[in-house]
Amino acid sequence: MLRANAPAVPWVTPTVAAQAAAEPLPADAALVDALRDHFRRTTGLPIAARQTFFEAGASSLQLVQLHIHLRQAEHGGLAVTDLFAHATPHALAAHMGALARPPAAPQHPPEPERRTLLDQRKARAERRRAGST
Numbered sequence: 001m002l003r004a005n006a007p008a009v010p011w012v013t014p015t016v017a018a019q020a021a022a023e024p025l026p027a028d029a030a031l032v033d034a035l036r037d038h039f040r041r042t043t044g045l046p047i048a049a050r051q052t053f054f055e056a057g058a059s060s061l062q063l064v065q066l067h068i069h070l071r072q073a074e075h076g077g078l079a080v081t082d083l084f085a086h087a088t089p090h091a092l093a094a095h096m097g098a099l100a101r102p103p104a105a106p107q108h109p110p111e112p113e114r115r116t117l118l119d120q121r122k123a124r125a126e127r128r129r130a131g132s133t
Contacts, residue, residue: 026094027090027094027097028097032049032090032093036048036049038070038073039053039056039066042065042066042069043056043058043066045057047089050089050090051089052088053088067083077096078099082095
């Protein structure tokens with residue numbers, strides 16, 4: 001028996017749909033359009049930029065096929081789970097854009113502070129060695 005307020009697709013929870021509708025991350029419009037085109041060519045179904053893949057009528061198997069199609073189209077850094085975690089073309093494009101950005105430089109203490117920490121570690125190691133002999 002179906003509930004009156006149940007989502008149209010059982011595996012798309014209201015939370016996933018709400019997250020998909022409220023994507024705060026910016027996405028490259030050309031990439032969103034390319035993803036929509038890949039989706040259409042893979043599944044034969046149209047999809048809106050902020051519509052979840054499952055709401056558009058795709059199955060899990062079709063998402064795996066879409067993943068293969070995207071990898072062949074030079075989107076090799078994309079994991080199949082990314083299509084489930086970022087379930088709209090817009091969200092997936094934003095995620096792919098974040099993957100393409102270089103990682104932030106590591107935050108190291110200023111050099112004199114690093115030298116002091118290294119000297120402290122060396123001194124502790126020497127004290128331990130001296131205490132064990």
